Amino acid sequence: MASAESRPVAVPGDIPALDRLLRDAAFADLLAAHGRSEVTSALRKALAGLRANVVAGAAAQAATEAPVLAAAVAAALDARHRRAMRPVFNLTGTVLHTNLGRALLPQSAIDALAEAAATPVDLEFDLATGARGDRDRVVETLLCELTGAEAATVVNNNAAAVLLALCALANRREVVVSRGELVEIGGSFRIPDVMRTAGARLREVGTTNRTHPDDYVDAIGPRTAALMKVHTSNFLVSGFTASVEVATLAEIAHARALPLVVDLGSGSLVDLHAFGLPREPLVRDALAAGADLVTFSGDKLLGGPQAGLVVGRAALVQRLKRHPLKRALRVGKLTLAALAPVLALYRAPERLAAQLPTLRSLTRAPAGIEAQAMRLAPALRQALGARCEVAVVAMESQIGSGSLPTATLASRGLAIRMAGRGGGLDRLDAALRALPRAVVGRIAEKALRLDLRCLDEADEAEFVAQLARLTP
Numbered sequence: 523m524a525s526a527e528s529r530p531v532a533v534p535g536d537i538p539a540l541d542r543l544l545r546d547a548a549f550a551d552l553l554a555a556h557g558r559s560e561v562t563s564a565l566r567k568a569l570a571g572l573r574a575n576v577v578a579g580a581a582a583q584a585a586t587e588a589p590v591l592a593a594a595v596a597a598a599l600d601a602r603h604r605r606a607m608r609p610v611f612n613l614t615g616t617v618l619h620t621n622l623g624r625a626l627l628p629q630s631a632i633d634a635l636a637e638a639a640a641t642p643v644d645l646e647f648d649l650a651t652g653a654r655g656d657r658d659r660v661v662e663t664l665l666c667e668l669t670g671a672e673a674a675t676v677v678n679n680n681a682a683a684v685l686l687a688l689c690a691l692a693n694r695r696e697v698v699v700s701r702g703e704l705v706e707i708g709g710s711f712r713i714p715d716v717m718r719t720a721g722a723r724l725r726e727v728g729t730t731n732r733t734h735p736d737d738y739v740d741a742i743g744p745r746t747a748a749l750m751k752v753h754t755s756n757f758l759v760s761g762f763t764a765s766v767e768v769a770t771l772a773e774i775a776h777a778r779a780l781p782l783v784v785d786l787g788s789g790s791l792v793d794l795h796a797f798g799l800p801r802e803p804l805v806r807d808a809l810a811a812g813a814d815l816v817t818f819s820g821d822k823l824l825g826g827p828q829a830g831l832v833v834g835r836a837a838l839v840q841r842l843k844r845h846p847l848k849r850a851l852r853v854g855k856l857t858l859a860a861l862a863p864v865l866a867l868y869r870a871p872e873r874l875a876a877q878l879p880t881l882r883s884l885t886r887a888p889a890g891i892e893a894q895a896m897r898l899a900p901a902l903r904q905a906l907g908a909r910c911e912v913a914v915v916a917m918e919s920q921i922g923s924g925s926l927p928t929a930t931l932a933s934r935g936l937a938i939r940m941a942g943r944g945g946g947l948d949r950l951d952a953a954l955r956a957l958p959r960a961v962v963g964r965i966a967e968k969a970l971r972l973d974l975r976c977l978d979e980a981d982e983a984e985f986v987a988q989l990a991r992l993t994p
């Protein structure tokens with residue numbers, strides 16, 4: 523048979539020895555790239571597989587040649603060294619997507635991060651005196667300047683900030699919180715659970731929809747350590763509702779020499795209304811209204827690295843800094859290096875929308891996104907062929923991460939529908955996620971929807987180029 527002649531079946535004697543292969547020129551580049559032990563172990567596995575095929579009479583002689591084995595080893599090592607965390611295209615329509623890593627950093631922060639990663643820095647070292655310093659110093663001055671606070675500290679995330687505040691101020695004592703503010707954030711952060719973990723007793727007051735000043739006053743007793751207000755960031759109670767403002771709560775707390783702790787969730791350092799976005803409470807306003815400690819996230823609307831920021835009265839912040847848990851929850855030099863330039867951008871708010879990626883994405887005009895959708899639609903149509911219909915459609919983006927839950931932003935994107943009976947949408951979704959830089963969209967209304975708000979124009983070429991690999 524012709525095929526048997528052109529592809530002779532291998533016999534055990536055709537299998538080359540491992541040592542000889544490692545000396546073969548076909549393996550030189552692999553050895554240089556991965557080192558001897560990695561290549562040897564991958565090659566040993568490849569040879570074992572080959573041997574099993576040869577014994578079964580299922581291997582062609584060509585499969586025993588050095589270049590073919592080298593290619594197999596290269597593929598195996600590539601898969602093994604593929605980074606566990608890979609870049610994706612966030613076309614979900616949710617700008618601050620927790621599962622996709624929330625905020626993207628501005629270039630100044632990326633540069634500072636890279637430098638701090640590569641060199642020793644004066645993290646906790648006072649260069650003037652040669653004595654030990656305080657790592658919070660890197661951002662404390664900026665945070666105080668931007669919020670009007672007396673002092674500030676930084677921990678791993680806002681959940682950690684709340685935990686630390688409760689541990690340091692309310693261990694074995696009571697914290698008064700409105701029932702309307704016992705929120706759950708992202709599944710694993712629930713105010714009652716954090717309270718218990720911190721060893722504080724939750725004293726719930728009011729009802730789900732209404733809490734009044736007297737509810738707090740009546741709940742305060744000898745075991746009360748603090749009053750707490752939690753920004754109900756990820757849901758909205760509407761209708762017959764009442765909650766107590768920070769200023770009123772502060773008055774009640776201060777009249778009894780108690781501190782008021784406010785968890786703002788996202789919080790903001792500037793009035794987002796000025797950027798055409800819905801208002802989010804300002805950290806500065808909460809402090810001015812009398813909050814003694816305010817906690818908020820570094821990677822929500824602030825647009826920085828994951829961090830939990832605590833600002834407020836010097837004596838209280840000092841108690842947090844001295845608490846043993848602070849040592850466990852503190853951030854590393856990379857976080858501080860990235861956070862400082864992000865905060866510095868807020869000194870010139872008029873330049874924020876251009877320089878802070880989160881704000882840039884949030885403030886993109888629908889017309890610009892629509893033009894981008896028009897540019898990309900033909901490439902997508904060509905890659906998907908006749909089985910799909912691609913349309914440029916209006917979409918509503920979300921801010922995400924529990925910020926401004928009811929506010930959506932007018933956006934544009936590409937809606938892909940399966941032609942005919944419409945099967946295979948899930949498979950197409952999976953194929954897009956399997957691309958070298960995964961494309962993450964959202965299936966809704968029988969279409970795979972790609973909201974282009976978060977597709978940087980600089981990344982368009984990469985987006986288009988990899989579409990050629992699609993095999994829907």
Ligand SMILES: *Cc1c(COP(=O)(O)O)cnc(C)c1O
Binds near residue numbers: 711785818819
């Ligand atoms: C998001 C949020 C948190 C948790 O913040 P992380 O930085 O994600 O830990 C806590 N409280 C509120 C009100 C939030 O919105």
